[in-house]
Amino acid sequence: MQKVYFLLLLLAGWLAPVLASAQLYDVRPGEVNYNKKPRPALKVQVDGKATDVREFFQDWMKSSYNVKFKTGGLLGMGKSDVLTAKQTPASTISGKLVDLYATIIAPSDSVSEVSLFGGFDDNTFFDPDKTATEYNALRAIAQNFAGAARLKAYRDMIAEAEKKLKAVEKEKERLEKEQAYLKTNTEANLARIEELKKKNAENLLQSRADSAAQTKNKVLLDESRLRLQRRRDRLSALDRKN
Secondary structure, three states, X not given: OHHHHHHHHHHHHHHHHHHHOOOEOOOEEEEEXXXXXXXXXXXXXXXOOHHHHHHHHHHHHHHHHOOOOEEEEEOOOOOOEEEEEEEEEEOOOEEEXXXXXXXXXXXXXXXXXXXXXXXXOOOOEOOOOOOXXXXXXXXXXXXXXXXHHHHHHHHHHHHHHHHHHHHHHHHHHHHHHHHHHHHHHHHHHHHHHHHHHXXXXXXXXHHHHHHHHHHHHHHHHHHHHHHHXXXXXXXXXXXXXX
């Protein structure tokens, strides 16, 4: 239960900015400067770094629509790489071969903006007036991508929350083990201290006994030396008489 609660708290922290931004995952019309001219495009902002979103978009278009994007030329003003799929079949858009383009830029570190546009050739780009059917089909693709990107973002958030939860649990286990070790070590140290205190008390008693014995020994030593000297003196006196 605590694990689920912690996970929900983490998710709430990440989801709040997402819910607060009305632009995220909402497809809106716009323009992209391509070949030095403005082109009608469908734009959508999603969570994630531009490099990650770019890779996901390419994989998603390939798996969902069998459209393989490649890195193309450069956009005029933005100098950003544009993904291209030239003369590719896209039955959801048209029965004819079409050119599709996409750009991914980063308005912020955690948000990316995908712009999707296309046409029949370099001179005919889809717009809401002249090619409404193809333009609306492109809008549907952008909306489907937004939904897929939203699900991926939530899955990534959950995975990140689970990762952080595991890290917190691992740290909790480490701290518990360290506390158990410190408790055991402290108890062992206290026992050792008591043992040392007891040994010191015994040493003190022995030292006092040794000190008393040393004093007695010194008296005996002095008496023995004196006795020995007297006998030597007596022996010397006898030697002189003889």
